[in-house]
Each structure stands twice: as structure tokens, then as C-alpha cells.
Amino acid sequence: MFNDLLQFYKIGKGLGLTKKEINQIFFFQKKIPLSIGLLVILIVSILTFILWNIIVLIYIQNSGTVYAEGAFYGSVSINDFKKKK
Amino acid sequence: MIFQSAFFSIALIISIIDIITGSIIGTIITKWLASKKNWDSSLKVAFLVNLPWILLSLILSILETFYIRVIYMDFPFITVNMHIIVIVNLLIAFVINTILSTLLVHRLYRKELNNSLFFVTRILIILYILMYIFAIIRSYFLGLAAIS
Known part of the structure; x- marks a missing residue:
């Protein structure tokens, strides 16, 4: 080659x-003409901006605590998981 | 709680002061570079070229304040690097800003896209460096973290 x-x-x-x-x-x-190239980059960057912020928001929303507020972790037993089947 | 909400309001007000300062500096730089190239050196056109920067900075500062509020108040134990969110947003905003301003220069000054792109890139690089220096000096004097 x-x-x-x-x-x-x-x-x-x-x-x-x-x-x-x-x-x-x-x-x-x-x-490719510069004007079309610029427009394509503009659209792609706007979409990336929106997508990036959506990803960040989804990540933040799903990164909260697993258990309800005020729950005692010691009160969770193995049986609770067995019931989930 | 009162202090926290006051902190976010102060952060937003500081960002708005930054934007006003940046728009003035940007207009002066645009006017200076346009007169250097013997283009139309009116203040109105120079301000219009900086309009995308003002709008995007406003959107970014509102988003940043919103993220800071959500991350530090609603999810205090979350492990998110705030700097990465801000830097990625800033880089994408720079690209959008450059293209929008290039189209505006192409329309307002009636110049080729090539020349407009170089003109805008030069203005924005100078403006971003100056605003970064301004943010460092401002945070040093106010004792606040560099938010914008």
C-alpha cells in the first residue's frame, strides 16, 4: 500500500x-463548499451540545441514593432479595 | 440554606457581569480589527458580531448555575466532575459561536467566508484569553471559585 x-x-x-x-x-x-461544511458542523455541534447535556442530566438523575431517604441499611436482609424473584 | 441560595444568585450575577464585560471587550476588539482591515468600523456592527457570544454565554451560565444547584443541593453525594461538564460545554459553544459569528460577519461586512472565518477566530481567541484572565483576577479578588 x-x-x-x-x-x-x-x-x-x-x-x-x-x-x-x-x-x-x-x-x-x-x-465540499465551505458554507455547507460550516452548516454541517453547526448542526452537528448543536446536536452534540443538546445530547451532552441530556446525558449529564440523565446521569445526575440516576445517581441518587438506592434506598429511600431515612432508610436503615442494616434493616435490609437477604430474604428481601429472595422475594424479588 | 439562605446562604446557599444567595451564593447561586451571586454566581449568576457575577456571570452576567462577566458577559457584559466580555461584550464590551469583544465589541472593542471587533471594531479595532475591522478598522485595521479597512472594513466598516461602526460600533453597531461590531456589537452584532458579538451577539452569538453574549447569547451562548448567557445560556452556559444559566446551565452552569442549574447544574451546581442540582449537583450540590439535590444530590450532594454524587461523584460528578463539574469541570468536565463545563469544559465540554465551553468547547462546543466555541464551535457554535465561531460559525454563527462567521455567518454574521459574512452577511454584515459582505466579505468572503474564508476571510470571515479567520477574522472571527482571531477575535474569539483574543476574547476567550482575556475573559479567562479576567475570571482569574475576579475570582482572586472576590475569593470565589472560578465558576465561569
Whole structure:
């Protein structure tokens, strides 16, 4: 694979192309316009912001104490777990 | 309890003071850089470019105060690193801020997107560094933890 890449660069240099132009060979599609790129990044970052805060909120909500407030941990016996089946 | 609620109110007021200071500094930086490039150097346009920063900072400070209230009052035994929540929010807000301001500069100054992006990035980097220094100085004098 690396030999192929080197071959590409050698051929490109032989044709008188710059490094930037040779690199563009690897992207076969047309260059994406900056405006569309910015809009995509904007939408993705807004979604990430919302998702991150939802994750944090869910984590906080589910990180409370397991037992009810004021419960004595010593009062929990093995039988309580057996009944749960 | 009274002290705690007062603490959160003070934290929110300090954040709002930070935002007002930041908007003034941002407007001055924008005006300075625009006049340096021979662009329209009016205060109104410079303020409008900083509008996304003001709105996002307001949202972030309200969210932060809300998280601090929930974590330290409702779930005091929870093990959450508040700094990670704040830093991730700040980084995402920086990206959103940069893009929104770039679109505004592109629209208001009628310049290419490339130039607008470089212009906004420069303003925001200077603004974030200055606001960080301001927050350190402010927390040092007030004796409060750097909340924003």
C-alpha cells in the first residue's frame, strides 16, 4: 500500500504537480463548499451540545441514593432479595 | 440554606457581569480589527458580531448555575466532575459561536467566508484569553471559585 502511495507521489512530481494537488487525487469527489461544511458542523455541534447535556442530566438523575431517604441499611436482609424473584 | 441560595444568585450575577464585560471587550476588539482591515468600523456592527457570544454565554451560565444547584443541593453525594461538564460545554459553544459569528460577519461586512472565518477566530481567541484572565483576577479578588 505504501509503495503505491509513493508511486503516486513520484508520478505526480514527474508530471510537475505540487504536493497539495497530489493529495487531492486521494479525494475523488469534488471539494465540499465551505458554507455547507460550516452548516454541517453547526448542526452537528448543536446536536452534540443538546445530547451532552441530556446525558449529564440523565446521569445526575440516576445517581441518587438506592434506598429511600431515612432508610436503615442494616434493616435490609437477604430474604428481601429472595422475594424479588 | 439562605446562604446557599444567595451564593447561586451571586454566581449568576457575577456571570452576567462577566458577559457584559466580555461584550464590551469583544465589541472593542471587533471594531479595532475591522478598522485595521479597512472594513466598516461602526460600533453597531461590531456589537452584532458579538451577539452569538453574549447569547451562548448567557445560556452556559444559566446551565452552569442549574447544574451546581442540582449537583450540590439535590444530590450532594454524587461523584460528578463539574469541570468536565463545563469544559465540554465551553468547547462546543466555541464551535457554535465561531460559525454563527462567521455567518454574521459574512452577511454584515459582505466579505468572503474564508476571510470571515479567520477574522472571527482571531477575535474569539483574543476574547476567550482575556475573559479567562479576567475570571482569574475576579475570582482572586472576590475569593470565589472560578465558576465561569
